[in-house]
Each structure stands twice: as C-alpha cells, then as structure tokens.
Amino acid sequence: MAEVVRHNCGLTVAHSLHDAYRFIHSLQHRGREAAGIAAVGDGRIDVIKWKGGVSRFDVTDLHKIFLSPNYHTYMAHVRYATRGSKDKILEEAHPHVIGGSVEHRDNHILIWDCDVAAVHNGQVDRAFFQDTDPLHLYSSCDTEALLYLYRERGAHNFLKEVPGAYTLAIADKRERDVIAIRDRTGIKPGVLGWKDGKYVMASEDIAFRKNGGEYVEDLEPGAIYSLTPEGNYNKEVVVSTDLAYCFFEWNYITDLDSIINGVSVRRIRESLGEMLSEEFLPPDVDLVTYLPRCPEVAARAYAKQAELPFEPVFYKMRGAGERKESIDQNLHLLPGMAQKLKGKTVILIDDSIIRGNNSKRACDLLYEKAGVKQAYLVSYTPPIGIIGDDGVSRGCTFGVDMPPDPPPGDEFIARGRTAEAISEAMGLPVIYLSQQGMLEAFARAGLPERDLCTYCIGGRMPFEAAGSLIQIGDRPQLDLWRA
Incomplete structure (x- = not known):
C-alpha cells in the first residue's frame, strides 16, 4: 500500500442528517484526520467539525445538537490535509465558512448562523491566490479562499475562471438550493444519487449503494447542480469539458467497489x-x-x-x-x-x-x-x-x-x-x-489516455498556463483559462 498516502477528501450532500452521516461514514477511506457537517435551513447554516473519524461523534448526539426542525439539507465531509497547516487540523477541517458565531469545544468546533459554507475535494494551487488579502482568511486552506471567490464572482464565473481540481458543494443562506460544482477537467470524482425519493450527491457511488440509495449519474465536469430543499435538482452546463481524470483514484484512492466516471475500480x-x-x-x-x-x-x-x-x-x-x-x-x-x-x-x-x-x-x-x-x-x-x-x-x-x-x-x-x-x-x-x-x-x-491526468508520473499539466493570478478583494480577477 502506498504508505497510506494522505490523499484526499470525501464529501456528500443529503436531505437528512442520518443519510449525511451514513454516506460520509462510507467514504471514511477518503479521509481520517477530521470530519464535519453543515446543517442548512432557509436563511440559516450551522456547522460542526471534529478531529478524527466520523464515528467519534454518534449520530444521536448530532441530532441533539442540530435541533431545529427547519433544516432541509446537510453537507458532510471527511478530510486528509493537502493544503493548510497539519498542526491545525480542527480549524482547517471542513466545512469552511464565511461568517457565523464560533464556539471552540476542545476536540470539536461549533459555528452558528454562517453566511456561506463549503465542502471541497481537490486543490487549487496557492499560486492562484498569491494576492489574497490575508485579513480575509482565517486558515491557509485553499477552500476558504475559494469560498470568498465564489461570494465575489458567483458560481458561474467561479467555474469559468478558476483552474484547479475541485468537486465541491456550497450552501449560501441567501439561496435556498445547495449547489454542487465539478471543474471542467473532472480530476476529482463526484456522483449524483437517489435516496428515499430525493436526489443526493457524494464523492463515490459506494456511499449510496451501501446505504439503500441508487446511483443516478456522474457529475458532469464543467456543470453546476442545484439541489433543492424538496429533493429535486437542476443541472446547468457552464463550460465545456477538458477531461483529466486522476488515474490514482482508480489505482489507490477510491473504494474497490465504486464505479467512477463510468468505470469500475475493481x-x-x-x-x-x-x-x-x-x-x-x-x-x-x-x-x-x-x-x-x-x-x-x-x-x-x-x-x-x-x-x-x-x-x-x-x-x-x-x-x-x-x-x-x-x-x-x-x-x-x-x-x-x-x-x-x-x-x-x-x-x-x-x-x-x-x-x-x-x-x-x-x-x-x-x-x-x-x-x-x-x-x-x-x-x-x-x-x-x-x-x-x-x-x-x-x-x-x-x-x-x-x-x-x-x-x-x-x-x-x-x-x-x-x-x-x-x-x-x-x-x-x-x-x-x-x-x-x-x-x-x-x-x-474503457478509459483512454486522453481522458487521464498523469502529471505525477511525467504527463502534461492538466491546466493551461495562467498568465495572471487570481486576486480576491476589490481588484479585478482574470480568466486564467484564457490569459
């Protein structure tokens, strides 16, 4: 085994706390350093994140913490650090948020009434945020910077302008829907599923199939999926694909019994x-x-x-x-x-x-x-x-x-x-x-070479060279794909 490479993250979006918990537990192989859940209701987002595996928190206790009957959607995440300070695992665990009232409780954090929250699998190189105002950010994790970029530019421009690996979900209390976004290369996996009459989302289909759900489709790279509180979804293709699936997902990261991008890991x-x-x-x-x-x-x-x-x-x-x-x-x-x-x-x-x-x-x-x-x-x-x-x-x-x-x-x-x-x-x-x-x-x-990212073993860079860096704040941001 590859020295248990600290590889990756897993995420899910569901319409019950129980499903979110079970789904993310089934993705535990994607991250064991920290876990977190965001509970989303109309005009409100509350977050908990904790050190260690999913099962360190019992789902019955989570139900007691998230008491409101008004929550309709839940985002969950497991993490291995690839960006950020590994001595600050708890602070840099997901969901990342903007706004909210923070309560530090030793081995976990509660954040009440956030403005925006995100869970993310992938990485956008810190070079693209070189000019980010550090006063905006509370962590060195790329996800927090991406969240500010989303707030400033909106989901469509975000998807058009940011070169990097991201399958992520964002909850914004200004909006009712939770959105799921997959970058145009599709480096990191993401799937749409069906559970108890509602559409759900996860990094791998094993999360659904282990817990009474069904696979619907892989998230299309370059698309935005809007998951409604009622359990429906809308899909909008924003940019054309330039596929570069991470081959290491099949070689090592993904669960043996998962099928990603239409191809069986087994x-x-x-x-x-x-x-x-x-x-x-x-x-x-x-x-x-x-x-x-x-x-x-x-x-x-x-x-x-x-x-x-x-x-x-x-x-x-x-x-x-x-x-x-x-x-x-x-x-x-x-x-x-x-x-x-x-x-x-x-x-x-x-x-x-x-x-x-x-x-x-x-x-x-x-x-x-x-x-x-x-x-x-x-x-x-x-x-x-x-x-x-x-x-x-x-x-x-x-x-x-x-x-x-x-x-x-x-x-x-x-x-x-x-x-x-x-x-x-x-x-x-x-x-x-x-x-x-x-x-x-x-x-x-069934996977041709042209659809794979092989950069780590000598292949081409999956993103076009950027002429300028993304800036966050009141300065203009350039389309790095065309710069």
Whole structure:
C-alpha cells in the first residue's frame, strides 16, 4: 500500500442528517484526520467539525445538537490535509465558512448562523491566490479562499475562471438550493444519487449503494447542480469539458467497489495486474502476494494470468499512521508464513511506491524473518515524483498529498534515481509497470489516455498556463483559462 498516502477528501450532500452521516461514514477511506457537517435551513447554516473519524461523534448526539426542525439539507465531509497547516487540523477541517458565531469545544468546533459554507475535494494551487488579502482568511486552506471567490464572482464565473481540481458543494443562506460544482477537467470524482425519493450527491457511488440509495449519474465536469430543499435538482452546463481524470483514484484512492466516471475500480485494478504479468514474469516464482490492502485484486489477477499460486502473506490494522514508526509497528507476517516462505521466490505487488517506507518494512520481513530466497517488489503504478522530460519536478498539487517539493523525510524514492538505484535503496529488485503499460490497462477497461491526468508520473499539466493570478478583494480577477 502506498504508505497510506494522505490523499484526499470525501464529501456528500443529503436531505437528512442520518443519510449525511451514513454516506460520509462510507467514504471514511477518503479521509481520517477530521470530519464535519453543515446543517442548512432557509436563511440559516450551522456547522460542526471534529478531529478524527466520523464515528467519534454518534449520530444521536448530532441530532441533539442540530435541533431545529427547519433544516432541509446537510453537507458532510471527511478530510486528509493537502493544503493548510497539519498542526491545525480542527480549524482547517471542513466545512469552511464565511461568517457565523464560533464556539471552540476542545476536540470539536461549533459555528452558528454562517453566511456561506463549503465542502471541497481537490486543490487549487496557492499560486492562484498569491494576492489574497490575508485579513480575509482565517486558515491557509485553499477552500476558504475559494469560498470568498465564489461570494465575489458567483458560481458561474467561479467555474469559468478558476483552474484547479475541485468537486465541491456550497450552501449560501441567501439561496435556498445547495449547489454542487465539478471543474471542467473532472480530476476529482463526484456522483449524483437517489435516496428515499430525493436526489443526493457524494464523492463515490459506494456511499449510496451501501446505504439503500441508487446511483443516478456522474457529475458532469464543467456543470453546476442545484439541489433543492424538496429533493429535486437542476443541472446547468457552464463550460465545456477538458477531461483529466486522476488515474490514482482508480489505482489507490477510491473504494474497490465504486464505479467512477463510468468505470469500475475493481476492473481497472484487475487490468493493471494482468498487464503487470505481461510485462514482468521471472522464472521459478513460487508465490504471488501483495502489500495490504489496496493491491489485492491486482495481485490475484496477476497470479491468475500467470498461472501462479496466490496467497496473503501480511496483515495490518486499519487506521494506523503512515509514517515509518507506525509502519514498523503495524505491518506483520501472518502466522505460519515465516516457515512457509523459507527458501521461496516471491512476487510482492504494491499499488505504488512513493517514499518506500512500507515496502522497505515488507522487504525486511521477507528476507530477515521469513528467509525467502528472492523477492521482487512490483508496482502497478509507474514511478511517481520523477523529473519529467521537460525538466520539471513532478508530484501532485491537485488534491493528493504528493507535493513536487516534499519536506525532508518525505522525498520521492524514484526522484533522481535509476531503476538499479531504486532497487539498491529498497534492498530488493524493484519493477514498475511501464507508463505505456498502465495506460494500456486503463484503455482495456474503457478509459483512454486522453481522458487521464498523469502529471505525477511525467504527463502534461492538466491546466493551461495562467498568465495572471487570481486576486480576491476589490481588484479585478482574470480568466486564467484564457490569459
């Protein structure tokens, strides 16, 4: 698993507090640092946000906090930080708001009678807000700046002018409807659903299907969806699409049983495993396994295609941290595996290798504890964070916590290293699926290369170069797509 990359966020819009809570709980895999809910009524928005997972607050207590019978819509969010200060998790959790009366309650915050609130998945690079007046903002999170931009420019101009990754929902007490917006590239997923006779929205369809709802459609990139208090919706396409779906959503982030942008996550991962077996199949392999948990489907597909035995070797606990000290305490051999693996040759499949901490721990267990003869670490994602052919250092500033300029200790294992140097650093042979092989696997499952963002592995920037920066305040804002 990719060092439990702090990847992303999940959001939902529903018409009952119970549904909002259950939907966002089903998206817990998208964020575990903080959670929050906005209760929306005619002319009123109230917010709660808290540290940790969704279940740290019981839904019965939330019903006691949000007592008003006048709420008609609820927005909920789970977060991993990609922008903002990670030592201020609670303050920078979603929903972000303008206005309201704030009550700090140790491990949670209540905000009463807000003017506007937003929940957001994605990221708009801070360069676009370089001239933002800091007096306007209470956090360093990009979502708050986006909220001010929405207030100044309106939803239509917002969608036309802001280049970046955003699937977001906004409640404005001047309006009755809650709006959901997806940027023209569609980098981050978003789906419309149906539950108890009303339309709802979430990051993934698994939120509906696990909780008695139905999938209706993927949110169209470049469109605004207005969700009415009565449970209907209106859709307006504002800008034409320029698709750049994040491939990492299928490779790692999204739930295995979700279908996003019309393509099954399970099918993509099976296709990636099959392609791996076509590109790399050494002789005398005794066993195929995987690093828990994401690559299991790909590893099974690899083993089936290669006609090799498959068996789980490792286990780990859910919710443990991703840094090295946590990995050392959490990744373990299954009982009896040390004896079973002795003298064997093993294919170890991972979804990606970002920093290498998890993979190094697995290598130590296989060689030192189990005494394998040979282990191959095989990733179905090409090297991430490399320096592209254009000389630009890669990473992600579109909603996955893989910045091109990582802090010390978080460096990309692949940057500046040859395949041989990576293998030496990891302590075992490391093989990556080729970029062309990955793209072919996606194409076989129904996603052409032209519709994908592959910037982090050397592909093109998904947004056109901006000639000017967005400004918030009384200065003009330029259309960055045309600048």
